[in-house]
Amino acid sequence: MALQLVVGDKNYSSWSLRAALAVDLSGVACDEVLVRLFQPDSRARLLRHSPTGKVPVLITEQGPIWDSLAIAEYLAESYPDARLWPQDRYARALARSVCAEMHSGFVPLRSHLPMDLQRDQALGEMPADAAADIARVCALWIDCRARFGEGGDYLFGRLSIADAFYAPVAARLRSYRVALPEVAAAYVESIYRWPAFERWYQAALKENRG
Numbered sequence: 671m672a673l674q675l676v677v678g679d680k681n682y683s684s685w686s687l688r689a690a691l692a693v694d695l696s697g698v699a700c701d702e703v704l705v706r707l708f709q710p711d712s713r714a715r716l717l718r719h720s721p722t723g724k725v726p727v728l729i730t731e732q733g734p735i736w737d738s739l740a741i742a743e744y745l746a747e748s749y750p751d752a753r754l755w756p757q758d759r760y761a762r763a764l765a766r767s768v769c770a771e772m773h774s775g776f777v778p779l780r781s782h783l784p785m786d787l788q789r790d791q792a793l794g795e796m797p798a799d800a801a802a803d804i805a806r807v808c809a810l811w812i813d814c815r816a817r818f819g820e821g822g823d824y825l826f827g828r829l830s831i832a833d834a835f836y837a838p839v840a841a842r843l844r845s846y847r848v849a850l851p852e853v854a855a856a857y858v859e860s861i862y863r864w865p866a867f868e869r870w871y872q873a874a875l876k877e878n879r880g
Contacts, residue, residue, distance in 0.1 A: 672727040673700040675741075676719045678707040680856045680874035684785040684838035687870055688738045691728035691834035696752045696867035700728075719788045739773050743830045752767040761818050765832040768810055768825070772835045779803035787874040792847040807839055808854040815853055823860040837861045841871075 675693055677686035693700045705725065707717050713723045720727035720736045727736040728744065728758045735741050746754040778799035796804075814825040814832070821827025824838065840861040843850060850858065863869055 673698060674703055674875060675700050675715070675734055676703045676727045678705060678725040679706075679877060680870055681787050681879070682707065682785055682879045683725055684780075684841075685738045686726045686784075686802070687838050687841075687867075688834050689728065689741045690756065690870060691832055691864075691866050692738075692742040693728075694746050695754050695829060696749040696829070697724055698745070699751055722848075738835075739769060742834065746831065754831050756790065756818065757829055758818075761826055764814070765826055765830055768814065768832055769835045771810070771827070773840070776803045776807065776839070778838070779807070779842070783846050783848075785838050785842055786845055787841055787871055788877075788879065789845040790847070791845075796848075804843070804848060805838070807843075808851055811836070811857050812851065812853045813858065823857075823863075825857070829864065833861065835866070837864070837867055869879065 673693075675689060677690060679682060680687070690702070703719065705712060705719075705841075707725075716723045716727075719729065720734055722736050724736065726738060727734045728741045730744070733743050733749060742754065745752075756765050763799065781791070782797050782800040796874060811825065818826040822829070824830065825832045840858040843854075844858055844862070862871070
């Protein structure tokens with residue numbers, strides 16, 4: 671049985687994007703099942719795949735996995751040769767730390783700047799709590815790039831789960847035309863050059879809104 675990844679609208683579903691990028695990094699064959707969100711039957715359709723009625727969910731031979739970080743860890747353990755986490759022990763721990771911070775934090779950023787890949791317009795006024803989150807994200811990116819970025823253009827040099835988790839943030843910052851420090855701006859450009867992200871982005875641009 672091939673794996674299946676159930677995702678929501680590509681324009682809006684940041685957590686679906688994270689899981690899809692992790693699947694791409696693993697190199698495993700995986701069928702995509704897209705369920706449009708914000709429709710009268712969306713929850714009923716999602717409950718056919720996921721006990722939470724939410725996306726993403728990875729369908730395996732053993733059953734469903736319904737959290738982006740859990741999906742990423744499952745893929746990393748199942749396909750170790752893909753090296754989804756950095757190889758160095760400390761770098762790997764730090765990559766997990768920054769993913770966990772994204773997973774549980776940055777609520778103002780996510781609330782005030784929801785992912786909308788079709789958007790290309792700044793906010794009229796940036797809320798202070800969202801600006802603080804953006805400053806923290808930029809500091810995190812700059813630190814990771816300075817300490818671990820010598821091997822490539824991404825947070826830990828080569829692509830990793832950490833980049834999958836911050837790609838939707840990079841997309842938000844571009845969609846809302848946020849001015850960024852040089853290193854952070856260069857990292858956003860790197861995300862947009864990632865072929866897996868580019869494919870998702872182009873598909874998102876073709877979706878009907880709503």
